[in-house]
Amino acid sequence: MDEKTTVRQLMKRAIEFRDERNWKQFHDPKNLAAALSIEAGEIQELFLWKSKEEVERFVRSKEGIKRLGEEIADVFIYLLFLADSVDLDLSRAFDRKLTENGRKYPVEKSRGSNRKYDMLG
Numbered sequence: 785m786d787e788k789t790t791v792r793q794l795m796k797r798a799i800e801f802r803d804e805r806n807w808k809q810f811h812d813p814k815n816l817a818a819a820l821s822i823e824a825g826e827i828q829e830l831f832l833w834k835s836k837e838e839v840e841r842f843v844r845s846k847e848g849i850k851r852l853g854e855e856i857a858d859v860f861i862y863l864l865f866l867a868d869s870v871d872l873d874l875s876r877a878f879d880r881k882l883t884e885n886g887r888k889y890p891v892e893k894s895r896g897s898n899r900k901y902d903m904l905g
């Protein structure tokens with residue numbers, strides 16, 4: 785499905801869902817940023833107190849990957865709403881940021897390294 789779906793199509797569906805419920809009035813950037821962060825916390829909650837092995841088992845289980853997918857989708861939906869609330873072109877922002885990250889983390893210096901860009905030397 786990812787291969788044939790555009791960000792624009794997903795944004796349109798999310799906005800239609802929101803507008804059918806007249807929820808735009810609640811969707812200011814501050815509240816959407818909070819909702820996004822809360823949903824990201826729900827991803828962490830799924831893994832909380834589990835060992836690395838338990839997390840691996842969880843994400844390989846049918847129920848585990850379903851739950852993780854639900855929370856990742858919640859994050860993505862709020863990300864779309866947040867971008868819409870400030871008229872941000874997500875694809876452009878993604879492109880600019882990944883390009884910038886490529887400058888900060890050139891392959892020859894960062895490949896296989898977990899160092900932050902200012903410690904790459």
Ligand SMILES: [Mg+2]
Nearest residue numbers: 823826855858
């Ligand atoms: Mg959730």
